[in-house]
Amino acid sequence: MHSGKLSQLIGELYRHAHIADGWMAFFAMLETEIPSRSTTLMFEEIETHTTDMVLSRHISDDELQVYGEHYIQTDVWAKEMAELPLFTFHSNEVLSDRIFLSSEFYADYTKPLDIRYACGAYIEDPKIGQAFRVTIQRGHRHKPFSQTELDTLNLFIPHLQNALTIYKRHIALESLQSGFNAITTILDSAAYLLRYDGTLVSNNKLAEELLSQDAALVSGGKLSFKSHKLRETVNQLIHSLGQFIENKASASRTYARTENYQISVEPHLLPSLTTDDQELGILLQIKHIESHIDLDIAGLETLFKLTTSEANVTRLLARGMVVKDISDNMGVKESTIRSHLKAVFSKLRVRSQAELLTKVNASLARTRLELSS
Template identity: 20%
Template sequence: MLYFTHWGAFGGEHTLPDKFSELTAMIGTFYDAVIEPRLWQKALDDMRGHFGFHLGAISVIAMPTGTAVVQVTTNIPDEYLAGMQAYNDDVIELWGGVARMAEMPLEEPILQSRITGPDVWEGNRFYEEWVRPLGLVDQVGIMLARDRTMVGNIGLGVHESSQPLTEAHMEGLRLMAPHVRRAAIISRMLDGAASAAATFEAALDATRSAVVLVDAEMAIVHANSAARAMLGNGDPIASVRGKLSLPRELVPNRLQVAVQAAARAEHELGRRGIGIAAKSRDGTALSLQVMPLEKRTMRGGLDRRATVAVFIADATAPLEMPADAMRLLYELTPAEQRIFELVVSGETTASIARSLGVATSTVRSHLLKIFEKTNRHTRGDLVKLSREIILPG
């Protein structure tokens, strides 16, 4: 089992790409699972084993129908899987209740023991009948989605025989999280088409979402019927000398940067290409997702010139100022965005840590990244920035 103690973030000489190198195969399997849904099981099991967890589960539910987009588990005995839904309310209680769960930033790994403790666990039906008998002593939860179109999360159980989790483990999960989230979002957009279709290209043509396949230079290789209609109208996407263009992109060139990163190496993509914001001609808010294709295990028929898939859909929620402007302009992670909001509202480091269920050191680390990304140096600078920031267009 790897503990990642050689990573640059913990005093070594390695750069960020080095941190990703050992995770590249796992990242790729999650993207493969978008095309071959049966691979979600392998992707989750690889993640569980790599980080030394005892068991794991991923749940992605389409809203408002409640249909399962992804529902896989690993290393959970069959007798414990049966009837798990009967414990929903008890599980929510272990995570501090609905309101507390709504505060958890997307993509941020949260230890359950930082949210609740034995005073809540003891007597909880799920804990007494499920957690304790399986020898679990803690759980890491990662929220993947929480909007009008889907809810999704990962749960990873820590066994009593396991080595203690370190901040290095949590940092590794943070590096994985945006890739898993992207795979979940795109799986929701495909709406089951990938499972039903004989080829991935057929799945793209069957989905109602607009999808354009491009090469590293943005040249259009394939567009499904929904995307062809948009291209024909020149709204909200256009073809300029055969290359994909996004005329009303809120932050210029983010799509191009994401496509180039995805084409170079999928681990370089990180959070780039998740929720690229744009508008249509009539002002409708749009959100674009970028997924690397070059190393995918295709089910035949897809043009090998295609290195990146671009998915276009209506935004799941209106932009909220100034937090969403900060996220878009400075490429903040969801956790950094939430910490920015709390800092601007006057919260201390300790109160932010309690609110989010993370260590104070994690808050400080995120805050340093916010300062670096915004070229600001104090909390007062961030407050001032929040009053001044506007989005282009």
């Protein structure tokens, strides 16, 4: 391969290294220079050798799924590569034809695709804990890969290693952004993502409003609240969540109410650039009770398929009333109110009044957003 074509291919690799389709486009170009039938990439974790993702040209997604789950265990080439020197393409001259042609992998997977010869390399980047096996395959009408072809492929090795780092970094950044988006898209409450020591990692727009109103404050990077009652309630919920993490409690999400706020905490993975270093944090959500007053009975009936009585009980509960107050307001027995609440819990699949109101307000907030957009 002349130097101009080599430079062009390396440029294409770096230009599209951040996306899976870019890798496939690069190998499609490479296959025209070094005649091949197919290329398979298997990304994996270095420490565990667990498959992270499999990419291939000319092989369907269903077949790739089978490969990742089963054939990798019988792929004699993949096993052989794990024992050979790293960062070097090896041809199937190092693997006996007898072994290759008698393998389950060849009989069930490569033979139907007219694959007869292969070469491959194992490339890793310990800095990111990631590696991949690349196998280039060709059919019966070709000859085994020559040493000249292997030497050409070896010129790509450092660039493939760099491209792997670019690709995994891009995936990590997407995951990081997704983690932050999970907080910023919460519309019905002030949401704070915290470490267990109270350090603030991220928050949404409504949380910013509490901070701007001095109801919440950040000192030394840690979140706190001006109201003693709110501060103590949050600390108690976080303590309860810690008991859940230690398998001492039965629910993963805990709730409480103060005179002005409804509060919930639950475990939440903190956004991280490396999957091996993800830390478990806390998602804290706070809603001002006054924002629950204007629930519409007809809207509750339609949205959650509630009866008029069930919708009315939910509306009054959202106003901060207890069962006795709702009973007096509606002129029925307390046992009737509890029956209505039991039916509402069942329809909305919740287990507590706080969880019910969280779900109702979240659904109504999403509905209002859809109508306004």
